[in-house]
Amino acid sequence: MDKQRLESILEAYGAAPRRWPASEREAALQASARWAEEIGGIEAEARAIDAALARSTGPVVDAALRDRVVAALSAVDRAATGGTTGPRRGLRPAPRWGLVAGLAAACFGGYSFAALLNADLAARRYEAAALAVVQGYDDPTLDVPSPEAHR
Protein backbone atom coordinates (compact mmCIF):
# COMPACT_ATOMS: atom_id res chain seq x y z
CA MET A 1 0.00 0.00 0.00
CA ASP A 2 1.35 3.42 -0.91
CA LYS A 3 1.35 6.44 1.37
CA GLN A 4 -1.37 8.22 -0.58
CA ARG A 5 -3.81 5.34 -0.12
CA LEU A 6 -3.07 5.20 3.59
CA GLU A 7 -3.77 8.93 3.88
CA SER A 8 -7.08 8.44 2.03
CA ILE A 9 -8.06 5.69 4.46
CA LEU A 10 -7.25 7.88 7.48
CA GLU A 11 -9.22 10.79 6.07
CA ALA A 12 -12.27 8.67 5.20
CA TYR A 13 -12.43 6.10 8.00
CA GLY A 14 -10.52 7.73 10.83
CA ALA A 15 -7.64 6.44 12.93
CA ALA A 16 -9.23 3.27 14.36
CA PRO A 17 -8.16 0.23 12.30
CA ARG A 18 -11.42 -1.61 13.10
CA ARG A 19 -13.21 0.91 10.85
CA TRP A 20 -10.78 0.49 7.96
CA PRO A 21 -11.76 -1.67 4.97
CA ALA A 22 -11.22 -5.28 6.05
CA SER A 23 -9.47 -6.23 2.83
CA GLU A 24 -6.87 -3.48 3.32
CA ARG A 25 -6.53 -3.44 7.09
CA GLU A 26 -3.40 -5.54 7.34
CA ALA A 27 -1.61 -3.66 4.55
CA ALA A 28 -2.69 -0.32 6.03
CA LEU A 29 -1.31 -1.28 9.45
CA GLN A 30 2.03 -2.18 7.88
CA ALA A 31 2.04 1.02 5.83
CA SER A 32 1.23 3.08 8.90
CA ALA A 33 4.23 1.62 10.72
CA ARG A 34 6.43 2.22 7.66
CA TRP A 35 5.43 5.88 7.21
CA ALA A 36 4.72 6.73 10.83
CA GLU A 37 6.64 9.97 10.65
CA GLU A 38 5.28 11.18 7.32
CA ILE A 39 1.63 10.53 8.14
CA GLY A 40 1.87 11.64 11.79
CA GLY A 41 -0.07 14.87 11.23
CA ILE A 42 -2.91 13.26 9.28
CA GLU A 43 -3.17 10.41 11.77
CA ALA A 44 -3.27 12.82 14.72
CA GLU A 45 -6.02 14.83 13.06
CA ALA A 46 -8.03 11.68 12.32
CA ARG A 47 -7.65 10.65 15.96
CA ALA A 48 -8.82 14.07 17.15
CA ILE A 49 -11.97 13.89 15.00
CA ASP A 50 -12.65 10.37 16.30
CA ALA A 51 -12.27 11.62 19.88
CA ALA A 52 -14.68 14.51 19.28
CA LEU A 53 -17.27 12.20 17.75
CA ALA A 54 -16.86 9.78 20.66
CA ARG A 55 -18.37 12.44 22.93
CA SER A 56 -21.68 11.59 21.31
CA THR A 57 -22.73 8.58 23.34
CA GLY A 58 -25.40 6.36 21.84
CA PRO A 59 -28.95 7.23 22.88
CA VAL A 60 -30.50 4.99 25.52
CA VAL A 61 -33.68 3.05 24.78
CA ASP A 62 -36.13 3.52 27.62
CA ALA A 63 -38.32 0.72 28.95
CA ALA A 64 -41.51 2.31 27.59
CA LEU A 65 -40.22 2.20 24.02
CA ARG A 66 -39.03 -1.36 24.42
CA ASP A 67 -42.39 -2.47 25.82
CA ARG A 68 -44.25 -0.67 23.03
CA VAL A 69 -42.15 -2.35 20.35
CA VAL A 70 -42.53 -5.80 21.92
CA ALA A 71 -46.31 -5.27 22.12
CA ALA A 72 -46.47 -4.14 18.50
CA LEU A 73 -44.49 -7.14 17.27
CA SER A 74 -46.44 -9.57 19.45
CA ALA A 75 -49.70 -8.30 17.93
CA VAL A 76 -48.59 -9.09 14.38
CA ASP A 77 -50.46 -11.94 12.75
CA ARG A 78 -47.91 -13.06 10.20
CA ALA A 79 -50.38 -15.52 8.65
CA ALA A 80 -52.51 -12.54 7.57
CA THR A 81 -50.28 -10.27 5.52
CA GLY A 82 -50.05 -6.77 6.91
CA GLY A 83 -52.39 -7.51 9.83
CA THR A 84 -51.06 -5.52 12.76
CA THR A 85 -53.00 -4.40 15.76
CA GLY A 86 -50.29 -3.34 18.18
CA PRO A 87 -49.90 0.14 19.61
CA ARG A 88 -48.21 2.40 17.12
CA ARG A 89 -47.17 6.00 17.49
CA GLY A 90 -48.25 8.01 14.48
CA LEU A 91 -47.24 5.46 11.89
CA ARG A 92 -48.71 4.88 8.45
CA PRO A 93 -51.11 1.91 8.27
CA ALA A 94 -50.05 -1.08 6.21
CA PRO A 95 -51.85 -1.44 2.84
CA ARG A 96 -55.03 -3.56 3.01
CA TRP A 97 -54.53 -5.88 0.08
CA GLY A 98 -57.82 -7.71 0.68
CA LEU A 99 -59.73 -4.46 0.24
CA VAL A 100 -57.75 -3.59 -2.90
CA ALA A 101 -58.47 -7.04 -4.40
CA GLY A 102 -62.19 -6.69 -3.54
CA LEU A 103 -62.43 -3.30 -5.26
CA ALA A 104 -60.65 -4.64 -8.35
CA ALA A 105 -63.06 -7.62 -8.52
CA ALA A 106 -66.05 -5.27 -8.14
CA CYS A 107 -64.80 -3.04 -10.98
CA PHE A 108 -64.25 -6.04 -13.26
CA GLY A 109 -67.71 -7.43 -12.43
CA GLY A 110 -69.38 -4.09 -13.17
CA TYR A 111 -67.56 -3.79 -16.49
CA SER A 112 -68.57 -7.34 -17.50
CA PHE A 113 -72.24 -6.71 -16.59
CA ALA A 114 -72.27 -3.46 -18.61
CA ALA A 115 -70.77 -5.23 -21.62
CA LEU A 116 -73.42 -7.99 -21.48
CA LEU A 117 -76.21 -5.41 -21.12
CA ASN A 118 -74.91 -3.46 -24.08
CA ALA A 119 -74.74 -6.60 -26.23
CA ASP A 120 -78.32 -7.50 -25.24
CA LEU A 121 -79.64 -4.01 -26.14
CA ALA A 122 -77.89 -4.08 -29.51
CA ALA A 123 -79.45 -7.48 -30.29
CA ARG A 124 -82.93 -6.20 -29.39
CA ARG A 125 -82.46 -3.14 -31.63
CA TYR A 126 -81.39 -5.39 -34.48
CA GLU A 127 -84.47 -7.57 -34.05
CA ALA A 128 -86.79 -4.52 -34.02
CA ALA A 129 -85.20 -3.05 -37.13
CA ALA A 130 -85.38 -6.36 -39.00
CA LEU A 131 -89.07 -6.75 -38.02
CA ALA A 132 -89.79 -3.20 -39.31
CA VAL A 133 -88.27 -4.07 -42.70
CA VAL A 134 -90.24 -7.33 -42.89
CA GLN A 135 -93.51 -5.62 -41.92
CA GLY A 136 -93.03 -2.88 -44.53
CA TYR A 137 -92.58 0.29 -42.51
CA ASP A 138 -89.42 2.26 -41.99
CA ASP A 139 -88.46 3.90 -38.72
CA PRO A 140 -85.63 6.43 -39.27
CA THR A 141 -84.57 6.07 -35.62
CA LEU A 142 -83.77 2.43 -36.21
CA ASP A 143 -80.61 1.71 -38.12
CA VAL A 144 -80.06 -1.86 -39.04
CA PRO A 145 -76.64 -2.98 -37.89
CA SER A 146 -74.84 -5.76 -39.62
CA PRO A 147 -75.69 -9.16 -38.16
CA GLU A 148 -71.96 -9.85 -37.98
CA ALA A 149 -71.78 -7.29 -35.21
CA HIS A 150 -73.62 -9.68 -32.90
CA ARG A 151 -71.56 -12.74 -33.53
Add this chain to the structure above:
Amino acid sequence: MHPEPEQQDPDHDLAARIRRGDPAALQRLVDAKLPRIFGFARRMLGDAGDAEDVAQETLLRTWQRAPDREPGGPPLDAWMHTVAMNLCRDRLRRRRETYVEVVPDLPGEGPGPVARLEAASDADRVQAAIARLPARQREAVVLCHFQEISNIRAAEMMEISVEALESLLSRGRRALRALLADLMA
Protein backbone atom coordinates in the same frame (compact mmCIF):
# COMPACT_ATOMS: atom_id res chain seq x y z
CA MET B 1 -12.80 -0.57 -5.38
CA HIS B 2 -11.29 -2.43 -2.47
CA PRO B 3 -13.60 -5.39 -1.92
CA GLU B 4 -13.94 -7.19 1.36
CA PRO B 5 -14.40 -10.94 1.51
CA GLU B 6 -18.07 -11.85 1.87
CA GLN B 7 -18.76 -12.82 5.44
CA GLN B 8 -21.52 -14.94 6.83
CA ASP B 9 -24.34 -13.06 8.47
CA PRO B 10 -23.44 -12.84 12.18
CA ASP B 11 -27.20 -12.75 12.87
CA HIS B 12 -27.80 -15.93 10.87
CA ASP B 13 -29.31 -17.84 13.82
CA LEU B 14 -31.50 -14.95 14.91
CA ALA B 15 -32.70 -14.43 11.34
CA ALA B 16 -33.62 -18.12 11.04
CA ARG B 17 -35.50 -18.06 14.33
CA ILE B 18 -37.52 -14.96 13.50
CA ARG B 19 -38.29 -16.47 10.09
CA ARG B 20 -39.87 -19.41 11.93
CA GLY B 21 -41.79 -17.05 14.21
CA ASP B 22 -40.09 -18.24 17.38
CA PRO B 23 -41.64 -16.10 20.19
CA ALA B 24 -38.35 -16.06 22.14
CA ALA B 25 -36.63 -14.69 19.03
CA LEU B 26 -38.97 -11.71 19.12
CA GLN B 27 -37.56 -10.63 22.48
CA ARG B 28 -34.04 -11.33 21.28
CA LEU B 29 -34.61 -9.26 18.13
CA VAL B 30 -35.84 -6.31 20.17
CA ASP B 31 -33.02 -6.53 22.70
CA ALA B 32 -30.32 -6.93 20.06
CA LYS B 33 -31.50 -4.49 17.42
CA LEU B 34 -33.75 -1.84 18.97
CA PRO B 35 -30.89 0.13 20.62
CA ARG B 36 -28.83 -0.05 17.46
CA ILE B 37 -31.60 1.00 15.08
CA PHE B 38 -32.86 3.66 17.49
CA GLY B 39 -29.31 5.06 17.74
CA PHE B 40 -29.01 5.14 13.97
CA ALA B 41 -32.36 6.90 13.53
CA ARG B 42 -31.61 9.33 16.36
CA ARG B 43 -28.37 10.43 14.70
CA MET B 44 -29.98 10.62 11.28
CA LEU B 45 -33.03 12.58 12.42
CA GLY B 46 -31.91 14.43 15.54
CA ASP B 47 -35.37 14.06 17.06
CA ALA B 48 -36.01 11.34 19.65
CA GLY B 49 -39.75 11.00 18.91
CA ASP B 50 -39.21 10.54 15.18
CA ALA B 51 -36.36 8.14 15.89
CA GLU B 52 -38.64 6.03 18.11
CA ASP B 53 -41.22 5.82 15.32
CA VAL B 54 -38.59 4.80 12.78
CA ALA B 55 -37.10 2.19 15.12
CA GLN B 56 -40.53 0.71 15.89
CA GLU B 57 -41.53 0.59 12.23
CA THR B 58 -38.20 -0.99 11.26
CA LEU B 59 -38.54 -3.76 13.82
CA LEU B 60 -42.17 -4.29 12.87
CA ARG B 61 -41.29 -4.70 9.20
CA THR B 62 -38.42 -7.01 10.11
CA TRP B 63 -40.76 -9.27 12.07
CA GLN B 64 -43.58 -9.10 9.52
CA ARG B 65 -41.42 -9.74 6.47
CA ALA B 66 -39.09 -12.29 8.03
CA PRO B 67 -40.81 -15.24 6.28
CA ASP B 68 -40.26 -13.56 2.89
CA ARG B 69 -36.57 -12.73 3.38
CA GLU B 70 -34.32 -14.96 1.30
CA PRO B 71 -31.72 -16.80 3.45
CA GLY B 72 -28.94 -15.82 1.02
CA GLY B 73 -29.92 -12.14 0.92
CA PRO B 74 -28.30 -9.20 2.74
CA PRO B 75 -27.38 -9.75 6.40
CA LEU B 76 -30.17 -9.01 8.85
CA ASP B 77 -28.41 -5.97 10.32
CA ALA B 78 -27.75 -4.38 6.91
CA TRP B 79 -31.30 -5.14 5.78
CA MET B 80 -32.70 -3.44 8.89
CA HIS B 81 -30.45 -0.42 8.43
CA THR B 82 -31.62 -0.08 4.83
CA VAL B 83 -35.25 -0.09 5.97
CA ALA B 84 -34.45 2.44 8.70
CA MET B 85 -32.49 4.65 6.32
CA ASN B 86 -35.38 4.78 3.85
CA LEU B 87 -37.81 5.63 6.66
CA CYS B 88 -35.44 8.40 7.83
CA ARG B 89 -35.21 9.78 4.29
CA ASP B 90 -39.03 9.90 4.09
CA ARG B 91 -39.20 11.76 7.39
CA LEU B 92 -36.49 14.24 6.43
CA ARG B 93 -38.20 14.91 3.09
CA ARG B 94 -41.56 15.55 4.77
CA ARG B 95 -39.88 17.68 7.42
CA ARG B 96 -38.18 19.87 4.79
CA GLU B 97 -41.48 20.38 2.98
CA THR B 98 -43.27 21.26 6.22
CA TYR B 99 -40.59 23.58 7.50
CA VAL B 100 -40.30 25.46 4.24
CA GLU B 101 -44.04 26.04 4.12
CA VAL B 102 -44.90 26.59 7.77
CA VAL B 103 -41.95 27.62 9.91
CA PRO B 104 -40.23 30.85 8.94
CA ASP B 105 -36.86 31.73 10.44
CA LEU B 106 -37.62 34.39 13.03
CA PRO B 107 -34.56 36.53 13.84
CA GLY B 108 -34.20 37.92 17.34
CA GLU B 109 -36.26 35.23 19.09
CA GLY B 110 -33.93 33.55 21.57
CA PRO B 111 -30.31 32.61 20.95
CA GLY B 112 -29.14 31.94 17.40
CA PRO B 113 -27.92 28.56 16.19
CA VAL B 114 -24.28 29.27 17.02
CA ALA B 115 -25.11 30.39 20.56
CA ARG B 116 -27.37 27.36 21.05
CA LEU B 117 -24.58 25.11 19.80
CA GLU B 118 -22.12 26.64 22.27
CA ALA B 119 -24.52 26.24 25.20
CA ALA B 120 -25.29 22.60 24.56
CA SER B 121 -23.51 19.62 26.07
CA ASP B 122 -20.69 17.99 24.11
CA ALA B 123 -22.96 15.14 23.02
CA ASP B 124 -25.63 17.60 21.88
CA ARG B 125 -23.01 19.62 20.03
CA VAL B 126 -21.79 16.55 18.18
CA GLN B 127 -25.40 15.70 17.33
CA ALA B 128 -25.99 19.26 16.11
CA ALA B 129 -22.86 19.12 13.97
CA ILE B 130 -23.98 15.82 12.44
CA ALA B 131 -27.37 17.37 11.71
CA ARG B 132 -25.70 20.18 9.79
CA LEU B 133 -23.97 17.81 7.37
CA PRO B 134 -25.46 17.42 3.88
CA ALA B 135 -27.78 14.41 3.86
CA ARG B 136 -25.53 12.00 1.94
CA GLN B 137 -22.45 12.87 4.02
CA ARG B 138 -24.50 12.35 7.16
CA GLU B 139 -25.67 8.93 5.97
CA ALA B 140 -22.09 7.88 5.15
CA VAL B 141 -20.65 9.08 8.47
CA VAL B 142 -23.43 7.59 10.59
CA LEU B 143 -23.34 4.23 8.80
CA CYS B 144 -19.54 3.81 8.73
CA HIS B 145 -18.37 5.66 11.83
CA PHE B 146 -21.14 5.28 14.40
CA GLN B 147 -22.78 2.04 13.21
CA GLU B 148 -19.43 0.59 12.08
CA ILE B 149 -20.95 -0.97 8.98
CA SER B 150 -18.35 -2.11 6.43
CA ASN B 151 -17.54 0.15 3.51
CA ILE B 152 -18.86 -2.31 0.93
CA ARG B 153 -22.12 -2.86 2.77
CA ALA B 154 -22.63 0.86 3.34
CA ALA B 155 -21.96 1.61 -0.32
CA GLU B 156 -24.49 -1.06 -1.32
CA MET B 157 -27.07 0.39 1.04
CA MET B 158 -26.55 3.89 -0.34
CA GLU B 159 -26.42 2.53 -3.92
CA ILE B 160 -23.08 4.18 -4.66
CA SER B 161 -19.53 2.97 -5.35
CA VAL B 162 -17.02 2.50 -2.54
CA GLU B 163 -15.00 5.38 -4.04
CA ALA B 164 -18.03 7.67 -3.84
CA LEU B 165 -18.64 6.54 -0.26
CA GLU B 166 -15.04 7.37 0.68
CA SER B 167 -15.39 10.79 -0.89
CA LEU B 168 -18.54 11.45 1.17
CA LEU B 169 -16.80 10.22 4.32
CA SER B 170 -13.74 12.44 3.77
CA ARG B 171 -15.85 15.52 3.11
CA GLY B 172 -18.13 14.74 6.04
CA ARG B 173 -15.24 14.36 8.44
CA ARG B 174 -13.62 17.57 7.19
CA ALA B 175 -16.90 19.41 7.80
CA LEU B 176 -17.19 17.90 11.29
CA ARG B 177 -13.62 18.95 12.08
CA ALA B 178 -14.54 22.54 11.23
CA LEU B 179 -17.81 22.42 13.20
CA LEU B 180 -16.23 20.80 16.26
CA ALA B 181 -12.89 22.61 16.19
CA ASP B 182 -13.05 23.75 19.81
CA LEU B 183 -13.90 20.25 21.05
CA MET B 184 -10.73 19.04 19.38
CA ALA B 185 -8.47 21.67 20.97
